[in-house]
Each structure stands twice: as structure tokens, then as C-alpha cells.
Amino acid sequence: MKEVDYIIVGQGLAGSVLAYSLMKENQKVLVVDEEAESSSSRVAAGLCNPVVFKRLTQSWMIDAVFPLAKEFYRNQEVLLGDNFYFDIPIYKLFIDQKEQEFWKQKSNEPHLFDWIDDKIEHPFDEELMNYPFGAAKTLQSGFLKTADWLEKFRNFLLIKEAYINNKFDYDKIEFIEDGVSWNGYSAKKIIFCEGYQSINNPYFDWLPFKLTKGEILTINFKNLKIDHAINKGAFLLPFNGNYKFGATYNWDDFDNTPTEEGKEQLLKRAARFINDEVIVVEHKAGVRPTVLDRRPLLGVHPKHKELAVFNGLGTKGVMLAPYFADKMVGLILENTELPDEVNIDRFLEKSN
Ligand SMILES: Cc1cc2nc3c(=O)[nH]c(=O)nc-3n(C[C@H](O)[C@H](O)[C@H](O)COP(=O)(O)OP(=O)(O)OC[C@H]3O[C@@H](n4cnc5c(N)ncnc54)[C@H](O)[C@@H]3O)c2cc1C
Structure with missing residues (x-):
């Protein structure tokens, strides 16, 4: 059995940003993705617009999320030696x-x-x-060339032996002492970042997506x-x-x-x-992956603490992913409490 700290399912914006945020904290990750060509992240325009034009209000949490997003993608440019984020x-x-x-x-x-x-x-x-x-x-404002970044980041993961191209099969999950195993790998947790395909996940099918x-x-x-x-x-x-x-x-x-x-x-x-x-x-x-109350979905499964989710980035994945990946890392490594409005516990009564 190969040992990693975390298995991440999905290499869209959510899974990729989270994977790097965990690697920065010296965690060993394995990212599993079936490489669907038309994932939301790959077709997105990648715009970061700080303003909601219809009502002329600030975009949700802009002061917190925008600077962090820009810094994250700029750091990726240095790490991967290419340009992905452009001010416009x-x-x-x-x-x-x-x-x-x-x-x-x-x-x-x-x-x-x-x-x-x-x-x-x-x-x-x-x-x-x-x-x-x-x-x-x-x-x-600016935009991220999402497909270009995701491809370069996947190559980076491949070099680190932290990526496999595979459909994640839920039947192969086994709960073991101190963690979970899947397909010959053991980990402390599996973190699901499946975008809209989360509706097929038997452990999280109670989350109220409004796709x-x-x-x-x-x-x-x-x-x-x-x-x-x-x-x-x-x-x-x-x-x-x-x-x-x-x-x-x-x-x-x-x-x-x-x-x-x-x-x-x-x-x-x-x-x-x-x-x-x-x-x-x-x-x-x-x-x-839009949600009924238009807020991201972060948290740990109510019964299986070895399973977690990072999803619901909706229409603004580029801006939101780095800030909320940080929150997810805080939860997983330090048990830091999540803000109520993004915590999946807000939908707990639907999980039974
Ligand atoms: C037309 C369009 C335009 C958009 N424009 C913008 C924009 O300008 N700015 C912006 O910020 N956002 C935009 N968005 C929204 C943005 O795309 C999303 O917020 C974001 O990409 C969601 O990322 P994700 O990683 O959660 O999901 P996804 O991108 O869907 O990634 C999920 C990944 O998980 C993998 N996966 C799922 N299930 C499994 C499984 N069982 N086994 C293995 N792999 C699996 C999939 O292959 C995929 O790679 C746009 C979306 C669309 C559709």
C-alpha cells in the first residue's frame, strides 16, 4: 500500500489550488482526475471581476479573496515558469x-x-x-488562463508523482485504522473536489447543488x-x-x-x-458547481471524518479558490473552525 497524507479527487480549480496549498505545508498528496475535457474549470473564461455589474456592488468578500487570488496565481507563474494571470x-x-x-x-x-x-x-x-x-x-480586474494553468500544474504534479489519471470509484473506499484506503493508496483523508459531479458521490449527495x-x-x-x-x-x-x-x-x-x-x-x-x-x-x-444558497461547500463528512469536501465555487472559482483552500487547510491541519456560511454543517439535517 502506498502512503500519502491526502487523496484529492478532481483536478479542476478547487482540487488544484487545494493540492498546492497542502503541498506548501509539506503534505504528501495524490490527485486523482479522470480528465474530462469540458470541466467547468477548463472551459471557464477565468475572469476575476471585483464588481457585480447588475447592482454595482462589490463582489462577495472581494477585499479578502481578490489579493490572495492574485498572489496565488502570480506565485504559480514563478513556480511553473509561465504566464497565466493577466491584469485587464x-x-x-x-x-x-x-x-x-x-x-x-x-x-x-x-x-x-x-x-x-x-x-x-x-x-x-x-x-x-x-x-x-x-x-x-x-x-x-484580470483573468486566469485556466486550461493552461491546469495543464502546467498537472505536469508539476506528475513530476512529483502526485497525480493519476483515473476515474475515482467510490466502491473502492475502505475505512482503515487512522484513515482510509483507495485503490492501493492509504491516506488520512480523501478530499472531494469533483465540481458538479459531486451529485454522483454517495457520501455527499445530500449537498444542495443548484447546478x-x-x-x-x-x-x-x-x-x-x-x-x-x-x-x-x-x-x-x-x-x-x-x-x-x-x-x-x-x-x-x-x-x-x-x-x-x-x-x-x-x-x-x-x-x-x-x-x-x-x-x-x-x-x-x-x-x-453552483449551490442553492450561492456559497461554497467546505467541511468534513458528519459520520466519516476521513472524508471531506471542497466544492461549490459556483460562478467565481478563480477568485474564491485560493482563499477558501486556505480555510480548508486550516480545518484539516489545525482543526480551525470554518466560517459558518461556507461550512457544510449548515445543511446537516439534509444528510440523514
Ligand atoms: C462557461 C463558463 C464560464 C465561466 N467563467 C468563469 C469566469 O470567468 N471566472 C470564474 O471565476 N469562474 C468562471 N466559471 C466558473 C468556474 O469554472 C468554476 O467556479 C470552477 O471551475 C469550479 O471548479 P471545480 O474544481 O470545483 O470543478 P470542475 O472544474 O468541474 O473540476 C472537477 C474535476 O473533478 C474531476 N472529477 C469529478 N468526478 C470525478 C471522479 N469520480 N473521478 C475522477 N475525477 C473526477 C473532473 O474531471 C474535473 O476535472 C465559468 C464556468 C463556465 C461553465
Whole structure:
């Protein structure tokens, strides 16, 4: 039997960030992933937007999560010798005068002062883009090239002999003295980071996910060239010479297959502000691990202390993963209490 400290199931954002956070504390991990091509993490645009544009409020816990996320991915760039995280302003295009006024008023409120700019601008070609009420930008935002980072990080794990490509089979879990074993490995705990596939986990199937499928296009234009990210009911993000454009939100369909309806919906949204020919390069879909109360899911199984979960990163995995992985490490290594609003104990009555 090979011995590790922790087995982590899933090498999406949650599993990868957690694996590194544990390795930094000198813990021996084994990450198991079946390498599904369309995982939420791999299709995500990777945007870190500190502002909720609809209501013009700060994103949840932004002051705590944003600096830590940026530091985490910058450290990964040094560790893995490549660039994955890029600062980029996100321009909000106003739909009318009222929305523009609301932005101006909000940009002077102290809690948004550091996050959004008060200047109304016209930075894009007005022939090719329709935005008569102007635009204004976020001051601190960026994006992670999620698929690139995950691939490089997987190679790092492989070199450390800390990764296997395998479907995790729940029937092979055995509870042993002081821990748990699976498929020839023994560990203190197994930590599940399966994203939406957690609904198939017999130990955690009581967690109240409210999953959201998302479809995203890679597009280009005949003439239009843009260097910044844009939001107008959907986001447009310059990406490797093309643009990511998305995303849809669908609460009824839970597979990773892109649909004609999804594509049509996105192209209609693009047509609302782009007056140029749109060329579709790629079309993908993934399922976001969103939760009924929109908060992450962290904690230890109520009956089997050898099993834990780190999931529910929802629509904001890039920003949330590093901060909450730290909380998870605190729980596992020091038994530090979790904040109530992310602790799975809030759903305990559903586990019986
Ligand atoms: C279209 C779209 C756009 C998005 N855009 C953004 C964005 O701009 N910014 C942002 O922050 N977030 C975005 N998100 C959300 C983000 O993708 C999620 O918050 C995050 O990726 C969730 O990561 P995860 O690791 O929990 O889950 P996942 O990415 O689903 O990873 C789970 C992993 O577990 C593996 N796995 C599951 N079960 C098993 C098993 N039994 N055996 C072995 N392996 C298993 C899977 O193969 C997978 O690799 C977007 C999501 C979508 C769908």
C-alpha cells in the first residue's frame, strides 16, 4: 500500500489550488482526475471581476479573496515558469443614460472607490460597436488562463508523482485504522473536489447543488480589434488572438454538450452591440458547481471524518479558490473552525 497524507479527487480549480496549498505545508498528496475535457474549470473564461455589474456592488468578500487570488496565481507563474494571470480592465457599456448616471454616483462611494473608475469613456470604434451611452472600466480586474494553468500544474504534479489519471470509484473506499484506503493508496483523508459531479458521490449527495450549465464561444471579427474586456449583458475577452464570448446560464440541462440554442442566444447578444461580422471559432459548455444558497461547500463528512469536501465555487472559482483552500487547510491541519456560511454543517439535517 502506498502512503500519502491526502487523496484529492478532481483536478479542476478547487482540487488544484487545494493540492498546492497542502503541498506548501509539506503534505504528501495524490490527485486523482479522470480528465474530462469540458470541466467547468477548463472551459471557464477565468475572469476575476471585483464588481457585480447588475447592482454595482462589490463582489462577495472581494477585499479578502481578490489579493490572495492574485498572489496565488502570480506565485504559480514563478513556480511553473509561465504566464497565466493577466491584469485587464473590464469596460461596462451602458445601455442608457440612467445606467451611466448610476455608475457615476456609485464610483464615488468609498467601498467602490478602489474598484471602479468614475470616467465615462468612448474607447472603442463607434462604427463597429454600438454604445451611444459610453463605457467605464473596473480598476482592478484580470483573468486566469485556466486550461493552461491546469495543464502546467498537472505536469508539476506528475513530476512529483502526485497525480493519476483515473476515474475515482467510490466502491473502492475502505475505512482503515487512522484513515482510509483507495485503490492501493492509504491516506488520512480523501478530499472531494469533483465540481458538479459531486451529485454522483454517495457520501455527499445530500449537498444542495443548484447546478448551472454555461456555454461559451471563441469568436473573432472581420474588422473589429479590442484590447480590453467588455461587458454588456455578456462578456467579451481578448484571448490568444481571438475572443472568448459568454456565457449562458441554464438551470435545467446538466451535461457538457454545447447546443444550437446556446450558440444562437450568444450570437443574438453579440449583435446587440457589435456591428461587425462575427466568426465562430469554437463553442464549448461546462456545468458550474453552483449551490442553492450561492456559497461554497467546505467541511468534513458528519459520520466519516476521513472524508471531506471542497466544492461549490459556483460562478467565481478563480477568485474564491485560493482563499477558501486556505480555510480548508486550516480545518484539516489545525482543526480551525470554518466560517459558518461556507461550512457544510449548515445543511446537516439534509444528510440523514
Ligand atoms: C462557461 C463558463 C464560464 C465561466 N467563467 C468563469 C469566469 O470567468 N471566472 C470564474 O471565476 N469562474 C468562471 N466559471 C466558473 C468556474 O469554472 C468554476 O467556479 C470552477 O471551475 C469550479 O471548479 P471545480 O474544481 O470545483 O470543478 P470542475 O472544474 O468541474 O473540476 C472537477 C474535476 O473533478 C474531476 N472529477 C469529478 N468526478 C470525478 C471522479 N469520480 N473521478 C475522477 N475525477 C473526477 C473532473 O474531471 C474535473 O476535472 C465559468 C464556468 C463556465 C461553465
